[in-house]
Amino acid sequence: xxxxxxxxxxxxxxxxxxxxxxxxxxxxxxxxxxxxxxxxxxxxxxxxxxxxxxxxxxxxxxxxxxxxxxxxxxxxxxxxxxxxxxxxxxxxxxxxxxxxxxxxxxxxxxxxxxxxxxxxxxxxxxxxxxxxxxxxxxxxxxxxxxxxxxxxxxxxxxxxxxxxxxxxxxxxxxxxxxxxxxxxxxxxxxxxxxxxxxxxxxxxxxxxxxxxxxxxxxxxxxxxxxxxxxxxxxxxxxxxxxxxxxxxxxxxxxxxxxxxxxxxxxxxxxxxxxxxxxxxxxxxxxxxxxxxxxxxxxxxxxxxxxxxxxxxxxxxxxxxxxxxxxxxxxxxxxxxxxxxxxxxxxxxxxxxxxxxxxxxxxxxxxxxxxxxxxxxxxxxxxxxxxxxxxxxxxxxxxxxxxxxxxxxxxxxxxxxxxxxxxxxxxxxxxxxxxxxx
Amino acid sequence: xxxxxxxxxxxxxxxxxxxxxxxxxxxxxxxxxxxxxxxxxxxxxxxxxxxxxxxxxxxxxxxxxxxxxxxxxxxxxxxxxxxxxxxxxxxxxxxxxxxxxxxxxxxxxxxxxxxxxxxxxxxxxxxxxxxxxxxxxxxxxxxxxxxxxxxxxxxxxxxxxxxxxxxxxxxxxxxxxxxxxxxxxxxxxxxxxxxxxxxxxxxxxxxxxxxxxxxxxxxxxxxxxxxxxxxxxxxxxxxxxxxxxxxxxxxxxxxxxxxxxxxxxxxxxxxxxxxxxxxxxxxxxxxxxxxxxxxxxxxxxxxxxxxxxxxxxxxxxxxxxxxxxxxxxxxxxxxxxxxxxxxxxxxxxxxxxxxxxxxxxxxxxxxxxxxxxxxxxxxxxxxxxxxxxxxxxxxxxxxxxxxxxxxxxxxxxxxxxxxxxxxxxxxxxxxxxxxxxxxxxxxxxxxxxxxxxxxxxxxxxxxxxxxxxxxxxxxxxxxxxxxxxxxxxxxxxxxxxxxxxxxxxxxxxxxxxxxxxxxxxxxxxxxxxxxxxxxxxxxxxxxxxxxxxxxxxxxxxxxx
Numbered sequence: 001x002x003x004x005x006x007x008x009x010x011x012x013x014x015x016x017x018x019x020x021x022x023x024x025x026x027x028x029x030x031x032x033x034x035x036x037x038x039x040x041x042x043x044x045x046x047x048x049x050x051x052x053x054x055x056x057x058x059x060x061x062x063x064x065x066x067x068x069x070x071x072x073x074x075x076x077x078x079x080x081x082x083x084x085x086x087x088x089x090x091x092x093x094x095x096x097x098x099x100x101x102x103x104x105x106x107x108x109x110x111x112x113x114x115x116x117x118x119x120x121x122x123x124x125x126x127x128x129x130x131x132x133x134x135x136x137x138x139x140x141x142x143x144x145x146x147x148x149x150x151x152x153x154x155x156x157x158x159x160x161x162x163x164x165x166x167x168x169x170x171x172x173x174x175x176x177x178x179x180x181x182x183x184x185x186x187x188x189x190x191x192x193x194x195x196x197x198x199x200x201x202x203x204x205x206x207x208x209x210x211x212x213x214x215x216x217x218x219x220x221x222x223x224x225x226x227x228x229x230x231x232x233x234x235x236x237x238x239x240x241x242x243x244x245x246x247x248x249x250x251x252x253x254x255x256x257x258x259x260x261x262x263x264x265x266x267x268x269x270x271x272x273x274x275x276x277x278x279x280x281x282x283x284x285x286x287x288x289x290x291x292x293x294x295x296x297x298x299x300x301x302x303x304x305x306x307x308x309x310x311x312x313x314x315x316x317x318x319x320x321x322x323x324x325x326x327x328x329x330x331x332x333x334x335x336x337x338x339x340x341x342x343x344x345x346x347x348x349x350x351x352x353x354x355x356x357x358x359x360x361x362x363x364x365x366x367x368x369x370x371x372x373x374x375x376x377x378x379x380x381x382x383x384x385x386x387x388x389x390x391x392x393x394x395x396x397x398x399x400x401x402x403x404x405x406x407x408x409x410x411x412x413x414x415x416x417x418x419x420x421x422x423x424x425x426x427x428x429x430x431x432x433x434x435x436x437x
Numbered sequence: 438x439x440x441x442x443x444x445x446x447x448x449x450x451x452x453x454x455x456x457x458x459x460x461x462x463x464x465x466x467x468x469x470x471x472x473x474x475x476x477x478x479x480x481x482x483x484x485x486x487x488x489x490x491x492x493x494x495x496x497x498x499x500x501x502x503x504x505x506x507x508x509x510x511x512x513x514x515x516x517x518x519x520x521x522x523x524x525x526x527x528x529x530x531x532x533x534x535x536x537x538x539x540x541x542x543x544x545x546x547x548x549x550x551x552x553x554x555x556x557x558x559x560x561x562x563x564x565x566x567x568x569x570x571x572x573x574x575x576x577x578x579x580x581x582x583x584x585x586x587x588x589x590x591x592x593x594x595x596x597x598x599x600x601x602x603x604x605x606x607x608x609x610x611x612x613x614x615x616x617x618x619x620x621x622x623x624x625x626x627x628x629x630x631x632x633x634x635x636x637x638x639x640x641x642x643x644x645x646x647x648x649x650x651x652x653x654x655x656x657x658x659x660x661x662x663x664x665x666x667x668x669x670x671x672x673x674x675x676x677x678x679x680x681x682x683x684x685x686x687x688x689x690x691x692x693x694x695x696x697x698x699x700x701x702x703x704x705x706x707x708x709x710x711x712x713x714x715x716x717x718x719x720x721x722x723x724x725x726x727x728x729x730x731x732x733x734x735x736x737x738x739x740x741x742x743x744x745x746x747x748x749x750x751x752x753x754x755x756x757x758x759x760x761x762x763x764x765x766x767x768x769x770x771x772x773x774x775x776x777x778x779x780x781x782x783x784x785x786x787x788x789x790x791x792x793x794x795x796x797x798x799x800x801x802x803x804x805x806x807x808x809x810x811x812x813x814x815x816x817x818x819x820x821x822x823x824x825x826x827x828x829x830x831x832x833x834x835x836x837x838x839x840x841x842x843x844x845x846x847x848x849x850x851x852x853x854x855x856x857x858x859x860x861x862x863x864x865x866x867x868x869x870x871x872x873x874x875x876x877x878x879x880x881x882x883x884x885x886x887x888x889x890x891x892x893x894x895x896x897x898x899x900x901x902x903x904x905x906x907x908x909x910x911x912x913x914x915x916x917x918x919x920x921x922x923x924x925x926x927x928x929x930x931x932x933x934x935x936x937x938x939x940x941x942x943x944x945x946x947x948x949x950x951x952x953x954x955x956x957x958x959x960x961x962x963x964x965x966x967x968x969x970x971x972x973x974x975x976x977x978x979x980x981x982x983x984x985x986x987x988x989x990x991x992x993x994x995x996x997x
Binding site: 002011012013014015016017018022023025027028029032033035036037039040041042045051052053054056077078079082246278282283286290295296298299300301302303304 | 520521522523524525528541543544545549550577578580609610611612613614726833834835836837838839840842843960962963964965967968969970974
C-alpha cells in the first residue's frame with residue numbers, strides 16, 4: 001500500500017469546458033493527458049494525498065492584488081475565478097495545517113498578469129499566485145513570503161506586483177528575454193527603490209538542461225532562501241522548460257522537475273504554463289506530485305527521454321555560472337542598493353509601457369513611489385490603455401508606515417477626478433478597497 | 438412470480454413476490470460454513486406452497502465472495518503487470534506470484550515499448566510449475582489500447598485454465614485498482630463458479646428452469662453466465678440489496694437517506710429521485726480499493742448491539758460489538774437494552790436489560806430511564822452526525838469543469854428511510870429530534886430480499902473516440918471500429934446506446950426494463966498540434982441506472 005510521508009493536498013481543475021479559442025495553446029485539452037496519467041497512476045488513492053475542491057475567489061480577494069479595469073467582472077471569467085480559487089483552496093489547506101504542502105493544478109494561468117489589469121496578457125487575466133499570496137498575508141498574517149517562478153517565461157506579472165515589496169522575495173528562472181516572450185527579466189531588474197534585491201531575475205540561455213536548472217537552484221535560489229527565511233515558499237510551477245515544449249527552447253526533463261521540487265520544498269506549488277500537453281505535462285506533473293508527497297519518482301521518465309541528446313555544452317554551463325555569480329553579487333549588495341536608491345520621503349517617478357498580447361491592448365503607465373526605509377512605500381500608478389480606460393490606482397503596502405499611509409491618502413484625495421475614468425484605492429493595512437468615478 | 442434471496446451474515450432472507458405483493462417471506466439462520474445449504478433451505482421454505490413452474494425470475498445475493506476475501510480463503514493466482522513509466526508497480530503487489538514485465542502503452546493508447554514474449558514464456562513456466570491455474574494480466578492504459586494484454590493472454594492460454602484481462606474490468610482509468618480487481622476476479626472465479634453451478638443444478642431439480650440472476654454491488658443484476666466474466670462484482674452486494682429494498686418507499690423527485698441499522702454496523706446510503714448514488718470509481722472499503730461498480734454506501738460501527746462504555750463521564754457507543762444485548766444473554770449493555778428499558782421493545786429479558794443499563798446509569802449519575810433515554814438519543818445523534826458528514830463530503834467533491842463547478846448538484850435529503858432490526862424503534866425518535874420525515878420501511882426485515890428480487894439489470898459502457906487516430910473504442914466490450922475525421926457527438930452517443938443495449942441483453946435484461954439510460958459523462962476535446970487542429974477526442978459513459986423492474990413498485994409502496 002502506497003503511503004506518502006506526509007499529507008499533500010491537490011486541487012485539480014482542468015477546466016475542460018474553457019478555452020481562449022479552439023486552437024489556442026491554453027485550451028481545453030491542456031490538462032486532459034495529465035488527468036489521464038494521474039488517474040491511471042491512482043494518485044488520488046494514495047494514503048496521505050488529499051484532493052480538494054477549488055474555491056472561488058471573490059472580487060475582494062482580487063482587489064488586494066489588482067486594479068482591474070474597469071472592474072473584476074469585466075476582466076475575468078468564471079474560469080479565472082475558479083483557477084485562482086484553486087490556489088486559494090490549497091493555501092487554506094496548507095495554512096490550516098490540514099496538509100503539509102499542496103499543488104494546485106489549475107488553468108488558466110496567471111503569472112503575466114500585473115497589478116493593473118486591463119485584460120489578457122500571455123494567456124493571463126489575473127495573477128493567481130499573487131492573489132493567493134495577498135490572501136495568505138491578510139487572512140493568516142504571514143509576513144515573509146518567497147515566490148519562486150520556474151516557468152520558462154519571465155513571471156513579469158508577479159515581478160510587477162511585488163516590485164516594491166521587500167517582504168515578498170520574487171525569484172524568476174526563465175529563458176533569456178532576448179529570445180522569448182515577454183522579453184523582460186534581466187539580472188539588472190532588481191525591484192523598486194525600497195525593495196532592491198527582493199526581485200531576482202535569472203535569465204538562462206536557450207538549451208539549458210537539467211544540469212543547468214539544478215545548478216541555479218542549488219547555488220543561487222537555495223542560499224538566497226536560506227538567508228531570506230521566508231514563512232512560506234510558493235512555486236509558480238510552469239512546465240514549459242521541458243525539452244518537448246513547442247513554445248520554448250529548453251532541455252529540462254520530468255526527473256529534473258521532480259528533483260527541483262525535492263530541493264526547493266515549496267509549501268505551495270501552483271501550475272503556470274506548459275504546452276507540451278502530451279509529451280511532457282503528464283510526466284512532469286506526476287513527478288512534481290510524487291516529489292511533493294515525498295514519494296519515489298524514479299520511475300517517472302518520458303518514453304522518449306534520451307539524456308545524451310539533452311546534454312548542455314560546457315560554454316552554456318559557464319554562462320549559467322556567470323549569471324548565478326552576478327545574481328548572488330546583487331543579492332549580497334541589496335542593502336547598499338536600497339540606500340543608494342534615494343532619500344526617504346522623496347518621490348520617484350517611473351514611466352512604462354505594457355503590451356497585452358492576448359487582448360491586443362497597449363498601456364502607458366506613470367508611477368510615483370515614496371522612498372521609505374520603514375516599509376515598502378506607498379505609490380500611485382497612472383494607467384492609460386488604448387483601447388480602454390485611463391485610471392489612477394493608489395496602493396498602500398500591507399506593512400505601511402504612517403508617513404506612507406498619509407502620502408497615499410494625499411495621492412488619492414488630490415487626484416483630478418475629471419482626468420480619470422476611475423480612481424482606485426488599495427489600502428492593504430485595512431484590507432480595504434475603494435473606487436471613485 | 439419472483440424469488441429474491443439474500444444471504445446475510447446471520448440470516449438468509451427470502452421472499453416470493455407476485456404482482457399483488459408479497460406471497461411468502463422466510464428467514465432462516467445462515468450457516469457460514471455452508472452457504473449453499475442456507476440458499477437451498479431458503480428456496481425450499483419459500484416454495485412450499487407454490488408451483489415452481491410459475492417462477493419467472495430468481496435473484497440471489499450472497500456473501501460468498503465477500504467472505505472469501507475477508508477470510509482470505511481465495512486460491513493463489515498469478516498476476517502479470519506491465520507498467521511503463523510512472524509509479525513502481527511493486528507497490529501494487531498482490532501476492533507471491535506477481536510479475537512486473539516490460540512493455541508500455543501511453544495515455545493516448547500508443548505503444549511505446551513492445552511486449553517481451555520470451556519474458557512472458559519464462560514467467561508462465563515458473564507459475565505453471567508452482568501449480569497456478571488462474572492468471573490476471575493488466576497493462577497500464579489498457580483501457581486505451583489492450584493489445585499488450587491480448588498478446589500476453591495468447592501466450593499464457595496453453596499454460597492456465599483461465600486468464601483474466603484488466604481491460605474487461607472497467608472503462609475507467611486506475612492501474613492499481615485494475616490490478617486489485619483483476620486479481621480478485623481470478624481469485625474468486627472457481628469458488629463462484631462451483632457455488633452457482635451447484636445452486637443452478639439444485640434449483641433445476643426443484644423445477645425452476647429460468648436463468649438465475651445474481652445481484653451486483655451496484656444494485657443491478659446479471660445472469661450467472663455474465664457473472665463468470667467478472668465474478669468479483671458480487672462482492673458486497675448485501676448492502677446493495679437493502680438499499681434497493683428501500684426504493685419503493687423513497688419520495689419521487691427528492692433526495693432520501695437510507696439507514697440500514699444492524700447489530701454491529703449502520704450502513705448509510707442516498708437516493709436521488711429513487712435512484713441510488715454510485716461510487717464514482719469503485720468499491721472502496723478502508724484500504725481495499727477496486728474498480729467494481731458499487732452503490733455509494735458507508736458502514737459505521739454503530740448498531741443495536743454496539744458496546745456501551747463510559748469514559749471520563751462521557752458515554753461512548755461502539756464501534757465494536759461484544760455480543761448480543763444483555764436482554765438476549767449478551768455480556769454487556771447495548772443500545773437494544775436501552776430500548777427494552779424504555780419499554781419500546783417487548784422482546785428479551787427485561788431484568789437483564791435493566792441490570793445492564795444500571796451499570797451505565799451509575800457512571801453517568803442518572804436514573805435508569807434517564808440513562809436509557811440518553812443512550813437512545815446519543816445513538817440517533819451519532820448515526821445522523823455520520824450521515825450529515827457523509828453528505829458534506831459528497832457535496833464538496835472536486836469538479837473538473839466550469840459547468841460542474843457552477844451547476845454541481847447539492848444533495849439535500851427530504852426523507853429518511855430506516856431498515857434493519859431496530860428500525861421501527863428509531864423512526865419516531867429521529868423524526869422528533871431532526872424534524873425530517875422519517876419512515877421505518879414496511880417489511881423492513883426482508884427488505885433486502887425484496888431489493889434483490891426487484892433489482893433490474895444495470896450496466897455501463899465507456900467509449901473513447903479519437904478522430905486523429907481514426908478509431909472509436911470500448912475495449913471493455915471488446916469493441917473497436919474505424920471512424921472518419923467527421924465523426925460526431927451524435928454518432929458517438931448512438932454507438933454507445935447500441936453497445937449498452939447489447940450488453941444489457943447479454944446480462945439478462947428484460948427488454949421492457951432497459952429504457953432508464955443515462956449519459957453519465959460526455960467530453961469533447963480538440964487535438965491541436967503546432968497550432969492546427971488535428972482531430973477530436975470524444976469520451977462518453979452511458980449507463981443503465983440502478984432501479985427496480987416495472988410492475989411491482991407501486992404494489993409494495995401501497996402495502997406500506
